[in-house]
Amino acid sequence: xxxxxxxxxxxxxxxxxxxxxxxxxxxxxxxxxxxxxxxxxxxxxxxxxxxxxxxxxxxxxxxxxxxxxxxxxxxxxxxxxxxxxxxxxxxxxxxxxxxxxxxxxxxxxxxxxxxxxxxxxxxxxxxxxxxxxxxxx
Numbered sequence: 001x002x003x004x005x006x007x008x009x010x011x012x013x014x015x016x017x018x019x020x021x022x023x024x025x026x027x028x029x030x031x032x033x034x035x036x037x038x039x040x041x042x043x044x045x046x047x048x049x050x051x052x053x054x055x056x057x058x059x060x061x062x063x064x065x066x067x068x069x070x071x072x073x074x075x076x077x078x079x080x081x082x083x084x085x086x087x088x089x090x091x092x093x094x095x096x097x098x099x100x101x102x103x104x105x106x107x108x109x110x111x112x113x114x115x116x117x118x119x120x121x122x123x124x125x126x127x128x129x130x131x132x133x134x135x136x137x
Contacts (some may be wrong), residue, residue: 003074003130005105016094017108021074023130029066030128033079034058035121043120048085049092055125056100068131070101076108076127083112085122 006020007013036044036054044054060070080086086093106127116124 002132003072014105016097017105019107021107023074024132026072026130026132026135027067028128028130029063029068029072031059031062031066031126033117033124033126034062035116035118035124037118037121043118047089048080048082048122049089049096051122052093052125053096053100055123056096059125059127060100063127063129066129066131067135068129069135071104072129072131072135073101073104073106073127074130076106076125078108078110079113079116079124079126080110081113081115081122083110086110 002024004022004024005018006022008019011019034055035058036051037058038044038054043051045051059073059076063069063072078086116122
C-alpha cells in the first residue's frame with residue numbers, strides 16, 4: 001500500500017496540504033530542518049520565495065540520500081520568520097513547491113517563529129517520509 005492522502009469530509013477543503021496521511025509500510029525517514037543553506041554553508045537568496053526554493057531542494061536532496069522521493073513525504077512543517085510575507089507570496093511559493101515536489105501535498109503546518117538558527121534564514125522545512133521497501137536508493 002502506498003501512502004494514502006485522506007480528505008476529511010467534515011473539514012474545510014484542503015488546498016496545498018492534506019488533512020491526514022495514512023503511511024503505507026516502509027522505512028520511516030525523519031528529515032532534519034532544512035534552510036536555504038548551499039553546499040558551502042551559505043544562505044541562498046534574500047527573498048522568502050528564493051529561500052523556500054533552496055530549502056525545498058535541500059529536502060529533496062536529503063530525502064534522495066535516504067532512498068526516497070518527494071511523493072514519500074507524509075508530513076512537512078514549515079517554519080517562517082514572517083507569516084504575512086509567506087501569505088503575500090503564496091502563489092510564487094506554490095510554483096516553487098510544484099517545481100520541487102510536484103502536486104504531492106503531505107500533511108503540513110505553517111509556524112511563525114521569531115528567529116531561526118541562522119540569522120539570515122527566513123524559512124526552515126522539516127519533514128517525515130515513509131519510503132516503501134525496495135524503493136530505489
